[in-house]
Amino acid sequence: MRAVITRELKGPAGLELAELPAPETGACQVRIAVDAAGVNFADALMLEGRYQERPALPFVPGLEVAGRIDKVGVGVKGLECGEHVLALVDHGGFAEQAIARADDVVSLPEGFDPIIAAGFAIAYGTAFGALVWRAGLAKGEVLLVHGAAGGVGSTAVECGKAMGATVIATARGSDRLAIATAHGADHVIDSDAPDLVEQIRALTNGAGVDVVFDPVGGALFAASLRAIAWEGR
Template sequence: MKALLCKTHGLPETLVVEEVADLEPAAGEVVIGVKAASVNFPDTLIIQNLYQFKPELPFSPGGECAGVVLKVGEGVTSVKPGDSVIAFTGWGAFAEQVCADAGVVIPMPPGVDYNVAASFVMTYGTSYHALKDRGSLQQGETLLVLGASGGVGLAAVEIGKALGARVIAAASTDDKLAVCKAHGADELINYSSENLRERLKSLTDGKGVDVIYDPVGGPFTEQALRSSAWRGRLLVVGFANGEIPRIPLNLTLLKGCSINGVFWGDFVKREPQNNIADLTTLFGWMLDGKLKPRISGSYPLERGGEAIQALMERRVSGKVVINP
């Protein structure tokens, strides 16, 4: 089979496509023929050895895919060869085959396209866990989404609306904000040309926002926190900006607010039953048309490095996928 390999840590241009041996499942494992694998922010970090998980070289990046079960190991009864499935693998999915623990393999809902299925679990799972569990977002509250046109950002916009919130989307260009509007955002802020704090003060009549969804980091995190309402919640989702902000903790005292970390990958491992319940809700919403994943591009395996580079340069609206 062919695989996109990271043989030395570095930027996407160092990745190479090579022939490697077909995979065989151990007990409790499943080998999947990959139809589509989505590109996520952790893929940009793991190839540079900057992520929490550090696989041994060489390895294939790619933590989320959809495909067809080819083989199952001893003891696996949840799926069988020929089943269409989704898998959250951590890495390894940018290849024609990937081996995954059966516990992270779930059946694909009927009628869902492979590209959509591969782009759904991580972004929507992260955003639902963040907003519903860590942020306790309530109907009628105001949600600010930073980096709102990205994969998790758009998911947060849609989930916020599904939960009954008023959603303010913030992004760096008008084109990106138009995408946010099409996915349900009530208000838009271009933080490249507008003052974030002044606009938030105006849009909330000085009250501030109840929940801040922040996958970006950098200078806008503190500005957003200063614009939170009493008992507001800042959700720390990631640092796509590359800068981890240093927050003056007196702000939490003055606002009576909280800062909550969101680590969906560990949540999946520590609380698998809660994750399954979340995904059941999300798949139901998708089939009802409340959630509409945006796929803005697809790449063959040979151009997988370009797909990761596009995400690193923040040129992606929604998700891009690799089709081995």
């Protein structure tokens, strides 16, 4: 099979196209014929040896894929060859075939675009985990999302709206603010605005926001502390 492989931790510059043997399934694993693979910031970190998981060199990067199951390992239940799925993988997604644990595989509806599916799990999973598991965002609360035009930020806007929150989104520049609006933000503010905190507090009648989703950090973190409500998260 063809795969994108790295033999040295040199970032994306160290990637090369190679021919490798097809991987074999272990117990409770499936093999997926990959139609599309998501590309994430975590991949870049892994290629530089700065991610929390560090596969032995050489390795094939890629953490999420969509495609069709072409082999089922011993002990797998509820998944069959030919089924269209998305999956999280430890690494190995940037290849024509990838191995995934059956528990990390989700069946796709018929006709679901694999390109959309391949970019779904990590971005939406990160936003969902932060807003539901950690923050406990509730219907009627106010959510502030920084970096709202980025992959994770835009999914946080969508998740917040789906959960019934009022969403205030920040991003840099009119083009990025338009992206945040397109994803459903109720209010948008340029993150470079000198009166950022004052604008946020004005939109909440001085009360501040209930939840802050901040994938940016830095100066925005300090601004968030000044814009958050009592007992905010």
